[in-house]
Amino acid sequence: MKINFQGKIVEVNVERTSVLGKFSGLMLKTSKTKNLLFEFGDKNSSIHSFFVFFNFLAVWLDEKNKVVDFSIVKPFKFIVKSKVLLI
Secondary structure (H helix, E strand, O other), X not given: OEEEEOXXXXXXXXXXXXXXXXXXXXXXXXXXXXXXXXXXXXXXXXEXXXXXXXXXXXXXXXXXXXEEEEEEEOOOOOOEOOOOOOO
């Protein structure tokens, strides 16, 4: 997947999550797992890191795959949302 970060195109290998994959995500996985792509209908959806035992990078993209926000998420966070309101 190609994403636009600070005006540069970056190629990132990702695995699209299924409906079930959205629920399990990184829970009980190791830090060696593949990069996961979560596609949500609601642009301002949140994620959590319950039962994730490592820090990970969450990246929010717009419809043109431009990075609009990112955050390093620590284990066992109740709610993680983009600081940028996506409309």
